[in-house]
Amino acid sequence: MNFQRIILLFSFFAAGCSKPSEKIIVATAANVQYVMQDIKKEFEKESGKKIEIVVSSSGKLTTQIREGAPFDVFVSADTKYPQEIYSKGGSDEKPKIYALGKLVLWSKDIDAPELTLEILNTEKVKKIAIPNPDLAPYGVAALQALEKQPYATALRNKLVYGESISQTAQYISSGSVEAGFNALSIVLSPEMKDKGHWILIDSTSYKPIEQAAILLRHSEDSPKKETSKQFYDFLYSQKAREIFKKYGYK
DSSP states (O other), X not given: OOHHHHHHHHHHHHHHHOOOOOOEEEEEEGGGHHHHHHHHHXXXXXXXXXXXXXXXXXXXXXXXXXXXXXXXXXXXXXXXXXXXXXXXXXXXXXXXXXXEEOEEEEESSSOTTXXXXXXXXXXXXXXEEEEOTTTOHHHHHHHHHHHTSTTHHHXXXXXXXXXXXXXXXXXXHTTSSSEEEEXXXXXXXXXXXXXXXXXXOOGGGSOOEEEEEEEOGGGGSTTHHHHHHHHHHHTTSHHHXXXXXXXXXX
């Protein structure tokens, strides 16, 4: 038996013994990234199945899904993007809300008692970071909160836009800006909880941040379909709900 034939036989045997991967890919909005790490651990421990998490802004993830990215579940920071995917045939199931997000004002150096919306209009704050409202729902909420202030026009010149919650968090936690808006889940995460000071923004000053997830049609390939549905259902379980609560979600 020559060497080439041995290689061909080995390749055939390996192909026959391998089975399609059950590992699924979960597209995750940046504000949910730390929560999702905890949910991933619990799901993998409970199910014995593996998931991979891809993090970006909801807008960018939606663009990637439109372009055929092989995601199986999309965990968004709003309802608009999942609904858009559903209406264009990207899923057989309507998206479902899994949590309500909360907006915070955050600063590395300004102490919490002094940290207010009013201080943004003083010399102490030269730059204010917000997530890009074209891509990130928390950026939309931040603009809504600012527009209700009497000095909203003056603040627009101070705005610095991050591509996502994550980039905005870097601007704030590094001190590149004096203050900025972000998700409560980020400042409560183990990675960020001691990096500066924050206050909750009155939830009546912005529209409710309803966050929804959707089971994508990429999940139709067996055996990923079963794993995807199992993970999607786990997002709405009592165990996952407790994890969301720990990070400040309603």
